[in-house]
Amino acid sequence: MTLTNDELADLTAGLTGGDDAHRQPITDIGAWLDGLDYGVRPALRALGELLVGVAERESAETADRFTARCLGVPDCGHLVDEERQLNPVSRLTVALALAEWMDEHALDCEIGPGEDSYPPKWTQTEVGGERYRHPLCLRVHFPAGTLLDDSGCVINLEARDTVMCSPEVSAFVTPDNQALARCVLDRLAERANELNPYRGRAVRATYAHGLNLTVIDLPSTVTRDTVIVPDEVWTEVDLGVTAVRDRHDILNAHGLGVRRGVLLCGPPGTGKSAVSAVVAREVLGEFTVIYVEAKAGAHLLTVVVEEAQRLGGPVLIVLEDVDLWCQDRAAGESGLSELLQAMDVKAEARILTLASTNDAATLDKAAIRTGRFDSVVEVGYPSRADAARILATLIDHIPGGESVDTAAVVAALPERTSGSDIREVVRRAVLAGDGGALSTATLLAEVGSGRYRAAVPSGMYL
Known part of the structure; x- marks a missing residue:
């Protein structure tokens, strides 16, 4: 659509209130914008930001910019990154140790993003009914006088294990402090081991994308x-x-x-x-x-x-x-x-x-x-004497168990009867007995039936 000069003048007058309004200074920009049509306001605000250079302001600080700023260098190319890989257990324990250091130096340290300009990530892990809150992905600047006497360092934690990233912890320092960075990571690993929540517990080790x-x-x-x-x-x-x-x-x-x-x-x-x-x-x-x-x-x-x-x-x-x-x-x-x-x-x-x-x-x-x-x-099949001990242990405290002739029951057991077999005899006798009570007769009946041993029937099924 093409506007004539007259149409364009009419449109301008409509926005500004005519020639008289155009000559009056705007003393309250907020009130003036609020008085405009709703659809016009966003465009005028964007135009104003472009004119005053607001759109050129810096974006959120990235992890690398955070690291360089904290350590006083132009960029991370002027630093050394000392790195350690994390296994499935140390992903938790190192995070717990780092969280402890962060609490200890809360007044001095500064927390930054762990990836690009995304915010620091925290998570929770439950071990044996106890819930542990710990960092997952972030960087922390510990200034001189905290972890190191005369130098600052930035610790980067990446505890996620995905296609795009591998679990690791690293320490950024200036090149002349690389040996000290290794010492910091050694201390972190030592403290992480002390905080291991699995120590002294019973655990099951399974294989699922690692241990x-x-x-x-x-x-x-x-x-x-x-x-x-x-x-x-x-x-x-x-x-x-x-x-x-x-x-x-x-x-x-x-x-x-x-x-x-x-x-x-x-x-x-x-x-x-x-x-x-x-x-x-x-x-x-x-x-x-x-x-x-x-x-x-x-x-x-x-x-x-x-x-x-x-x-x-x-x-x-x-x-x-x-x-x-x-x-x-x-x-x-x-x-x-x-x-x-x-x-x-x-x-x-x-x-x-x-x-x-x-x-x-x-x-x-x-x-x-x-x-x-x-x-x-x-650990072989029990002897007759051991079979009698197993039977006596199993029927103890079961109603009727005190009157069972254990010698007679054990004598009826075939050779190569395991402890699990004897246990199943007792279980079946309890289920078959009157009100769950045991007797010598019910136990002997179960032994005689042979049903306490699972056996595959012979023959073919069509």
Whole structure:
């Protein structure tokens, strides 16, 4: 559309109020803008900002500009960036340590963005029912006199693990202070290890885009009184606990090494997992207990062992059904190399490994040797005497249990009856009994039926 001179003059007069209004000075710009049509005001404001140069003001400060300004250099090219990679555990612990430093120097330090000009990011992590608030992505300037006596430094934390970024912590300093930056990161790592919330807890190590630790609860019903196994099992386990907990100084002083490995082998249902649970519960608190799932064992056992060393103090690593992922090298691809490498890491480390397998023959002979698994203990089917003890323990405090003829029930059990089999006999008898009460007759009936043992029917299904 093309306007004539007259039309343009009319439009200008409409905006300004005519010739008289055009000659009057505007004393209140806010009131004058408010009096204009709503659709005109934004355009006039934008035009005014362009005329006075407001649009040329600087944008939000980026992470690199923040770092350069704090350290008094033109840009980050004049600095040194000392860097450390973070693993899944240190992503949390280093963040906790940094948050502690930030609180300690709250009056002096300045917090800036961790990425471009985005605001600092914080998050929360829950460990064992306790919630920890900590930074996730930011930079912090600690001026001279805080972390370093005569120089400032900027610590950059990137605790996110994504396709675009890897978890790391770094310290920016001037080139003449690079050695001091390494010292700062060492101090941060040391304090992070002291704040490790997993220490003294029972955790499960899983494999999901790297190592993940989850706090777990241990069963409270299993004890040495309720888990009936040969005495030599407890003897070998106690020997390992003593070495790692009490005799580490003298063993290491003479170059004998502290690390111990005990392999429990035997048929399913004989109590191998129960033994591990008893030991884990007995040492929990003084030890950190790490249950390692099969996939994590096959891929990350070395990482687990390295993390156990950083924890300090004694650690119990439990590898249940190790034959699921670690077999003889003749079987082809397996986790054997991971197991061997992990078991050879630092003989002086205070680590007791308690593993179990249904068939030790499937494991490579290189794994079952002194220095890796120092003792192999059989947890076999219970003897008649042990079967009677297991039955008496299971029926204790159950209505009718005091009148059961345990000798008669045990005599009726077939050979190679496991503790799990006896437990299922009692469970079925409770379900079948009158009001849940036990009797010798109901127990014998369940033994005679053979239904307490899960068996696959023979034959074909079409």
